[in-house]
Amino acid sequence: MYKYDDLLNSIHEHILNTLIALREWLHTWSILDALGVLFLTVLGLCIYLEARNPVLTRQARVLMKSYPLNLSTFFFNDLTASLLSLSSVYYLADAVNGHGLLVGMENGPLKYILCFILLDFTMYAWHYLMHHCDVLWVLHRVHHSDPNLNVTTGLRFHFGELLLEVMVRTGFILAMGITVEFLLVTQAVMSLFILFHHTNTRLPGERYLALIFIVPRLHRAHHSTLRSEHDSNYGAVFSVWDRLFHTLREVEPEQIGIEGWDEPGFLGMVKSCILADFGWTHKMKTLPVPIRKSRE
Numbered sequence: 001m002y003k004y005d006d007l008l009n010s011i012h013e014h015i016l017n018t019l020i021a022l023r024e025w026l027h028t029w030s031i032l033d034a035l036g037v038l039f040l041t042v043l044g045l046c047i048y049l050e051a052r053n054p055v056l057t058r059q060a061r062v063l064m065k066s067y068p069l070n071l072s073t074f075f076f077n078d079l080t081a082s083l084l085s086l087s088s089v090y091y092l093a094d095a096v097n098g099h100g101l102l103v104g105m106e107n108g109p110l111k112y113i114l115c116f117i118l119l120d121f122t123m124y125a126w127h128y129l130m131h132h133c134d135v136l137w138v139l140h141r142v143h144h145s146d147p148n149l150n151v152t153t154g155l156r157f158h159f160g161e162l163l164l165e166v167m168v169r170t171g172f173i174l175a176m177g178i179t180v181e182f183l184l185v186t187q188a189v190m191s192l193f194i195l196f197h198h199t200n201t202r203l204p205g206e207r208y209l210a211l212i213f214i215v216p217r218l219h220r221a222h223h224s225t226l227r228s229e230h231d232s233n234y235g236a237v238f239s240v241w242d243r244l245f246h247t248l249r250e251v252e253p254e255q256i257g258i259e260g261w262d263e264p265g266f267l268g269m270v271k272s273c274i275l276a277d278f279g280w281t282h283k284m285k286t287l288p289v290p291i292r293k294s295r296e
């Protein structure tokens with residue numbers, strides 16, 4: 001009898017100690033750590049959704065090419081950005097910060113929300129620019145070149161595009177007069193929406209959700225091979241910017257990707273993307289027509 005009570009007490013004590021340790025561990029977490037875990041959770045959920053209810057049905061073999069290519073691009077970019085310590089540019093901007101639109105506003109939830117909305121508008125304008133400036137399109141079309149649109153396409157970007165985005169966000173810190181934390185938190189939340197709108201799935205009530213947010217159906221049109229369709233729906237989170245500036249299109253594209261783009265693999269993708277526009281490669285004919293010539 002005593003032994004049974006001892007065992008119960010020991011289990012009870014063990015559970016209590018585990019809970020205390022868990023609470024202490026969670027206390028050491030920053031909001032960015034929590035957002036990192038949330039990012040992986042959302043990624044897993046999106047993969048589950050597109051496996052359960054896909055819109056674009058591809059052969060598993062083709063899809064299996066897209067996942068590793070996009071993920072390796074993501075890890076390569078992430079590693080290079082860390083090695084170059086790119087985020088230190090944000091801290092430099094923070095150090096010289098003293099002016100800006102939100103500088104007089106008290107730190108708190110309202111400032112985070114406002115910052116999030118303004119960053120979303122900035123990224124909308126930047127995305128528009130990438131489609132309408134040939135030099136930027138050369139980099140951005142790497143993102144559009146995935147013919148198997150899926151959640152990992154949201155991680156596939158040319159490193160040059162990410163480098164320029166760091167500059168845009170640095171300008172955002174200076175223009176708003178915010179701290180790095182505000183930028184990193186709002187940016188991390190935005191990346192969850194980017195994963196969401198790249199998901200190859202159809203959701204119930206998506207039509208209504210599209211009134212406010214960029215949903216997978218809207219972003220699918222943005223990945224159409226037709227320029228008249230992919231030059232639309234530039235938003236990352238809210239569809240309101242596209243509605244306001246008449247760039248919203250609600251169509252189901254016939255084909256996804258960039259016409260004539262033979263997926264060259266990770267290194268080939270980056271190499272041919274840079275060289276083609278200077279005419280240094282014989283692969284020229286297999287690459288997309290330069291945007292200016294294809295303008296309708």
Ligand SMILES: [Zn+2]
Nearest residue numbers: 127131140222
């Ligand atoms: Zn785009």
Ligand SMILES: [Zn+2]
Nearest residue numbers: 143198219223
């Ligand atoms: Zn996209």
